[in-house]
Amino acid sequence: MKNDPHNDNIHHHHHHHSHLKTGTVNDKNLILTMLLNLLITAAEIAGGLLAGSLSLVSDALHNLSDAAAVAISLMALRFSRRGATLEKTFGFQRLEILAALFNSAVLIAISFLLFKEAVIRLIHPQDINSLIMMSVGIIGLLANTAGALLLRRDADKSLNVRSSYLHLFSDALSSVAVVAGGIAIYFWRITWVDPLLTILIGLYVIKESYEIVVDTVQILMEGTPKGIKLEEIYTSIKSLPGIRDLHHVHVWQLGERQINFEGHIDLEQDISISESEKLRRQVEALLRDKFGIEHIMLQMEYEGCPGRELLCCII
Template structure:
């Protein structure tokens, strides 16, 4: 906590920093499960690439590529989680929490790129069908399904605790669906000789992956752009804080997420009258309690003022500072 008195006795700056995780955090991620998942996906990748080339199946090769990206995604997730737990330094005063968000963005972007490439190859296969060894396709698809299903169960619990792990989980879940489709497609080719179902399945799986990946990209970009977190209504915060006795106004507000679990809040509190530091301390604690209890915001930085910033709004327009 820091208290700053300016030469102007009417103005008081008061900053308070609380380093706590928000109510969104429910536990730590199991690193051993991430390692096991990575090894499983490397094994599936080798099996499906060999099987896909021998069977002539595009959906098997696409599943193998997804599994390879899964292994990379999990490796990145594991590294990001390890680094994000490091403490703050003089060079990185916020620590490494943003690495989880960067990893989630990278993983999802890779999935989108792979899906687009497979769409192109699928279109070529639809126009020029190729012979497929359906028996081998089914066998490898079943092996991939079993391994992917195990990997999904390993990460299912942690997917609700970390956006970073959730991106890896979606990789795995999409591959489990892909393995089901591959096995079913192989059976359809075996019984009815409809080879076009192989590229069609690849397109359908890719569309699902695009949808899920886009949602993660959207969430991570919002955090990296330091946008207002989902569910946080600035108008409601303004009304709640301004309704407290002794507070005239709330302005210069910034609300953002450092990682996915910590919501940060900073703002200026304009007081009704010129009061002592000890009296302003009581008001500051009331504001903090309101932000914590009503809005789940734990990391709060407040600047207490008396007629310090006339003519300002709830959110400060900083465009003029960039000119």
């Protein structure tokens, strides 16, 4: 008989922590980019009111969303460096999700208000100062391009920064549309282009914001992360030698990147703790290499749970 103690239940909790390496992300570039977007927002709102251009105001909304996105990126990077506390054992990653949800919901609401104003202007066209519209649009184009260039180098070091970089790049394209609209109004006096651009930009903002809302709600509801197939995980783990079953599984996402996994592994034989440790490491390697899950908590047991459903409701 082996010297290692045997138990009906072998409970082994293991946490494998992995944090996204932000490398040498330059906080100053993020701050400068945020200030540039706030400057564009102020300029486009002022220019839109002076020129009577609703599309400039709509584009200002888009730039304000970019400033918020960069601010969220900066906040997330700084808070993630603080780590966990006794009061917040998971750290502050959820702040990023909550801020993104709030920001996106507000943008959707404002976009619908701009739609209403755009329809009124389509029915009752208003004079627009195309020179101001073009001038402010060019300023927005230059500033957005500068901001995108500032974040380009750090975009490969952080998913959060990459998201902000793509936002700025798309904003530069919308500024091109505003400038083109100003040219059309200046040469051909087709003022309906302005509310039409407002609707198109608003639709784009709603599309982007809605996708963020869906993703953030999924994370806050602790739903199964995108790309994770529980049936495939079950089949893969159960196929390992020495493992009878996998049950009581929970997979959720803490923040934008960190995926958490917990589950009970039912062993085929009543083996020692040291032997079960080898199996646990195999399961962890499988989850990490095949499914990209880094934060793992496993309970190793032998005929420990009366119910062996894959999913177990928390009551």
